[in-house]
Amino acid sequence: MSTLQLNKAVVFFEVEILDAKTKDKLCFLDKVRTLFFSFHWYPARQSIRLDPKGKSLKDEDVLQHLPVGTTATFYFRDLGAQISWVTVFLTEYTGPLVLYLMFYFRVSFIYAPKYDFTTSKHWVVHLACMCHSFHFMKRLLETLFVHRFSHGTMPLRNIFKNCTYYWGFAAWMAYYVNHPLYTPPIYGEQQIRLALIIFLFCQIGNFSIHIALRNLRPPGSKTRKIPYPTKNPFTWIFLLVSCPNYTYELGAWFGFTLMTQCLPVAFFTLVGFIQMTVWAKGKHRSYLKEFRDYPPLRSPILPFIL
Amino acid sequence: MSAATGTSKTGHGDGAAKKKKGPGALATAYLVIYNVVMTAGWLVIAVGLVRAYLARGSYHGLYYSIEKPLKFFQTGALLEILHCAVGIVPSSVVLTGFQVMSRVFLTWAVTHSVREVQSEDSVLLFVSAWTVTEIIRYSFYTFSLLNHLPYLIKWARYTFFFALYPMGVSGELLTIYAALPFVQKTGLYSVTLPNKYNFSFDYHAFLILVMVSYIPLFPQLYFHMIRQRKKVLGHVEDYSKVE
Numbered sequence A: 001m002s003t004l005q006l007n008k009a010v011v012f013f014e015v016e017i018l019d020a021k022t023k024d025k026l027c028f029l030d031k032v033r034t035l036f037f038s039f040h041w042y043p044a045r046q047s048i049r050l051d052p053k054g055k056s057l058k059d060e061d062v063l064q065h066l067p068v069g070t071t072a073t074f075y076f077r078d079l080g081a082q083i084s085w086v087t088v089f090l091t092e093y094t095g096p097l098v099l100y101l102m103f104y105f106r107v108s109f110i111y112a113p114k115y116d117f118t119t120s121k122h123w124v125v126h127l128a129c130m131c132h133s134f135h136f137m138k139r140l141l142e143t144l145f146v147h148r149f150s151h152g153t154m155p156l157r158n159i160f161k162n163c164t165y166y167w168g169f170a171a172w173m174a175y176y177v178n179h180p181l182y183t184p185p186i187y188g189e190q191q192i193r194l195a196l197i198i199f200l201f202c203q204i205g206n207f208s209i210h211i212a213l214r215n216l217r218p219p220g221s222k223t224r225k226i227p228y229p230t231k232n233p234f235t236w237i238f239l240l241v242s243c244p245n246y247t248y249e250l251g252a253w254f255g256f257t258l259m260t261q262c263l264p265v266a267f268f269t270l271v272g273f274i275q276m277t278v279w280a281k282g283k284h285r286s287y288l289k290e291f292r293d294y295p296p297l298r299s300p301i302l303p304f305i306l
Numbered sequence B: 001m002s003a004a005t006g007t008s009k010t011g012h013g014d015g016a017a018k019k020k021k022g023p024g025a026l027a028t029a030y031l032v033i034y035n036v037v038m039t040a041g042w043l044v045i046a047v048g049l050v051r052a053y054l055a056r057g058s059y060h061g062l063y064y065s066i067e068k069p070l071k072f073f074q075t076g077a078l079l080e081i082l083h084c085a086v087g088i089v090p091s092s093v094v095l096t097g098f099q100v101m102s103r104v105f106l107t108w109a110v111t112h113s114v115r116e117v118q119s120e121d122s123v124l125l126f127v128s129a130w131t132v133t134e135i136i137r138y139s140f141y142t143f144s145l146l147n148h149l150p151y152l153i154k155w156a157r158y159t160f161f162f163a164l165y166p167m168g169v170s171g172e173l174l175t176i177y178a179a180l181p182f183v184q185k186t187g188l189y190s191v192t193l194p195n196k197y198n199f200s201f202d203y204h205a206f207l208i209l210v211m212v213s214y215i216p217l218f219p220q221l222y223f224h225m226i227r228q229r230k231k232v233l234g235h236v237e238d239y240s241k242v243e
Helices: A003-008 A085-104 A123-145 A157-177 A188-216 A233-239 A244-260 A263-290 B007-017 B025-056 B063-076 B079-086 B093-112 B121-145 B151-157 B161-186 B203-242
Strands: A012-018 A025-033 A046-049 A075-078 A082-084 A153-155
Touching (some): A085 A153, A085 A157, A123 A157, A123 A188, A123 A244, A157 A263, A188 A233, A233 A244, A244 A263, B025 B079, B025 B121, B063 B121, B079 B093, B093 B161, B121 B151, B121 B161, B151 B203, B161 B203
Antiparallel strands (some): A012 A025, A046 A075, A082 A153
């Protein structure tokens, strides 16, 4: 075969997979096209499915248990560049933590120069900073030590979208709460105290749910089970709600809105509520589809309402 | 040898293909009426402009002669968002919403709100562009719904935009620009600190942001129309080549 012909011929590879110990031939692939050796199609971005428009097969799926005959056709889809959930979460949560503190300490170029590195005279502003920082530190620690993710990765473009959302809103809220012309809540101490109680209650609640969900799943596994109330009273809300983690999260931000009496915070709470409701409804629907005996009393996010 | 039992998947695929069927008879009748009314409305505006010009003998201040029908029919276009949301028109709610809202914004939040720009020539520039565009667009929809679209209308819709888009965009940008000093002076639609909601909004800065947004957005819309033109009108040129 001359070199000219080689250039025009499509090169096919034969691949055989042998057992390392016995050298038995486990699998033989002939006519593997060179495309498949493209180094950038790492496993996380491969989607193999039985139907071009269908759902992706899972890593755990076994060929024998799939609804195919002795000749199987699979469809490959490139999911695009992937990034791990942990990386995304850590990045999107560190931003608000750092940004809010920059506004709190009134770093240069944010407010008028005469206010640089001054502190607010309202104690609720200090309290709000503590709450906001606590919230995001909690999220970071949960990402590192609590959550068990079913999918390792998500599309790379999500990190830009997510960070814009979290970082943008954090800066917008922080600007007003830490502003020299900030106006504290109308009902003063009463309002702030109530808001703090709601906030703390929901933080504990949210954490309790995360722990309960973690305990449903053994380490390294991706099993899905119906969550039920545990001995912890904060988990009893599972009786009425499918995704109480979102319920508590909404409650916490509601508390923060009440504490700061700041319209941008209210707006952030509203947008978060809408997004979490969409997620909760989706999760609720997939619970119903997957489990025949799913408790009928439960609503996605708000007891009896939504 | 058992056949592949993946038929469940293909069944699912069939179901998905049957999803969009288009508007029913009642919806079609309503849409025809809607588009006819809008065509008529913008014709009224066109006639109003011409008559006012002939009466005054100059281009200045023609806005006042068509102010009311302009507000009425441009605002009425908000219904088109509803049409998409309900599904009787197969367009994206977001895209339609964006286009209609930008028109409504210019009509109410700029031209109506800042009296001083109403006598600007830039207003006439975008109003004329809108008028011609809408007359063609609504008659296009009307004829399409009746399955009787004259080639001339189709050609006009996908050709006139070459000039009308830049005309409209220029008129809009110049008008917003003209409004800026008045907005800054009067603090129109602006909220300053301190206030009990701990919120502020600078309409002047917002308008500048709107103007800047035209830079990425206008080329996208323009080139989208050019691509559409090739798709819709392109095949006719192929036929003539064959002959």
